[in-house]
């Protein structure tokens with residue numbers, strides 16, 4: 001079977017839905033657009049976003065675009081491309097208003113103006129929010145807006161297995177419809193990759209089960225470079241034990257972090273910002289407290305510190321943080337109105353991703369990338385909270401428009417690469433999971449997660465990462481021996497587990513190889529054996545290109561247009 005459209009949007013999270021709306025709008029509903037998602041559209045991970053979306057909305061009170069740009073660049077430990085950040089801060093307020101016009105119920109002040117809350121690393125209350133369910137309301141608003149357009153086809157529960165490229169030009173996607181078992185080619189003139197992050201390679205993570213980095217891994221194997229993958233963000237407040245996120249908004253609203261001595265330990269690490277310092281700094285502080293014996297003993301080695309909200313009072317918790325209260329009660333049996341919440345750093349976000357330019361264009365003709373799957377170099381070595389949903393909206397819009405205009409300018413589709421599809425089908429159903437059965441895919445995934453949790457998390461060093469690289473390469477070989485007994489093509493979750501594991505292993509190899517090579521500490525990449533930032537040798541972006549033997553690393557300069565790097569202190 002073959003499906004033909006003009007613009008393909010791979011992913012239906014915030015970035016994908018925003019891109020789809022824009023593509024429909026600029027083409028006046030005339031382009032044939034398809035959204036392809038491995039889950040039901042509204043089950044995309046973005047619905048989990050809690051705390052807020054950053055934008056300068058109240059310049060009359062002292063905030064400014066320049067201040068937002070400075071906070072973001074300083075937060076990035078001077079690895080962000082500054083022209084990209086400038087564009088971001090200029091565009092994000094427009095996206096907040098656009099969503100407002102489309103009907104989002106932003107939380108408001110008593111005078112009716114849009115409310116904003118403090119967030120880590122921002123020097124102004126800049127996180128625009130809808131209670132603590134910001135992503136949920138943003139997704140619904142975009143989804144509702146999509147209903148206005150007739151030209152959009154949706155492929156839900158359709159798992160894309162590869163991106164086809166010939167001679168540097170996009171050809172199409174190969175998709176597996178999980179509900180019918182059908183395997184088919186989706187042709188299009190332009191593609192926006194919006195497939196999200198890959199935090200499921202870590203065991204303790206805030207991310208949805210579906211965040212397995214498929215788009216990044218497919219792009220990488222199809223020849224697109226991945227950028228700055230060694231920078232993985234750990235969020236300071238993953239709920240122990242399930243890892244569910246306790247939004248930074250909880251600290252933004254005034255929550256304290258407390259060790260087993262009853263101390264607000266952030267005084268030692270970031271005296272001016274305290275609990276609202278950037279995430280890399282707070283996560284290191286918590287890890288240090290735990291390693292030095294000032295944490296609380298947790299289950300399965302998940303030692304923790306306390307997030308105390310009790311002093312905020314029941315009214316504020318119920319009004320501003322209702323989801324957090326519900327999550328703490330249901331998953332940790334703790335009511336934050338009466339007890340502190342057990343938290344520790346959890347894998348949360350990929351600063352790196354598919355290399356793009358400022359317009360979200362990849363090096364492949366006809367392919368753009370947006371959202372967490374992309375790396376347009378906005379977050380550098382450490383993302384500020386609330387900047388990701390804003391980035392999804394800004395580059396969802398930009399890439400949706402660029403892809404639509406490109407498609408409108410193309411008279412015909414590239415030829416159907418039928419042979420590539422046949423090869424892919426043979427590979428998927430004839431080779432994947434057809435080993436001798438001496439290995440189990442779920443054991444392999446657990447080993448990968450343990451390795452990444454222990455050897456490539458908040459603190460790193462050379463020997464640990466070398467061991468991780470060895471392990472990841474061993475797992476790459478061992479996965480060939482997995483046998484999937486179920487031969488059905490309908491909802492075959494065992495084959496899916498193997499495909500996801502292959503993707504996660506490929507990406508883990510890139511992360512560890514990039515981290516080993518980068519002999520400095522910067523943002524979220526913090527090495528015990530190279531504790532200083534080294535701008536002379538490492539003030540540059542890493543590019544990783546696929547080879548069958550492992551990633552080939554290369555470097556490109558950081559675009560510094562406004563501020564020279566200075567010491568980062570809070």
Ligand SMILES: Cc1cc2nc3c(=O)[nH]c(=O)nc-3n(C[C@H](O)[C@H](O)[C@H](O)COP(=O)(O)OP(=O)(O)OC[C@H]3O[C@@H](n4cnc5c(N)ncnc54)[C@H](O)[C@@H]3O)c2cc1C
Nearest residue numbers: 011012013015038046050051052160196371372386388389
């Ligand atoms: C719990 C939590 C709370 C957060 N809160 C905030 C916040 O308050 N503010 C903020 O700025 N950021 C927040 N973040 C980060 C932010 O939510 C994400 O970075 C952002 O939502 C990612 O959106 P996306 O559109 O790039 O991808 P996603 O929302 O992850 O969507 C990815 C899409 O790609 C599809 N897909 C993936 N692989 C395939 C495949 N093989 N075939 C077909 N489809 C595929 C999926 O089905 C999905 O539709 C939070 C993150 C977490 C984990």
